[in-house]
Amino acid sequence: MIKTILELIRNLFKKPMTVRFPHESIEIPEGFRGEHAYEIDKCVSCGLCFRVCPNRAIEMIEAPEKHRDKYPKTYPRIDLGKCCFCGFCEDICPTDAVKLTKNVYLSTFDSKSVIKEPIEK
Ligand code: SF4
Ligand code: SF4
Incomplete structure (x- = not known):
């Protein structure tokens, strides 16, 4: 009992473990x-990221018509809504074309906004 009370008093003067998200x-x-x-x-366009993805979050798609001269192959479209952020696509990519970043602020009500097109339409 004494131990618990001491712990309680100690914690009263400690900095909180939590932060005031989203302000902090x-x-x-x-x-x-x-x-x-x-x-x-x-x-x-090797497609290795597409093949390794365990969640089928990657699809290889053609570039939009206006970019097809420069980009004639197929490229990964990534659906972050299906992704489990395992990082396999980054690990297997032979050219470092895909990398996972520190951006965690991905919550949205619009499921389409989490689909990353390889090139803007
Ligand atoms: S990080 Fe996401 S997109 Fe990449 S392989 Fe894993 S589940 Fe698929
Ligand atoms: S992102 Fe990397 S692994 Fe995926 S198709 Fe392009 S080169 Fe291949």
């Missing part, structure tokens, strides 16, 4: 697996 945030550590960054110019 904790520092996101290096190596955190958040939103993908994709560089189409590094991509060789």
Whole structure:
């Protein structure tokens, strides 16, 4: 009982463990697996990211018509709504075209906004 009371008193003077999100945030550590960054110019369209994805969150699609001269192959479209942020796509990419970033702020009411097109339409 004494131990509990002492712990309670100690905690009364400690800084809270929680922060006032969204006004405050904790520092996101290096190596955190958040939103993908994709560089189409590094991509060789090998499709390895598509094949390794355990959640079928990646689909290889053609570039929009107006970009097809420059980008004639197929490129990954990533649906973050299906993604479990395992990082397999980053690990297997031979050219570092896809990397997971520290961006964790992905909540939205619009499910379409979490689909990352390889190139703007
Ligand atoms: S992080 Fe994992 S689940 Fe998400 S797209 Fe890449 S391979 Fe698929
Ligand atoms: S992002 Fe990487 S793994 Fe995926 S198709 Fe392009 S080069 Fe291949």
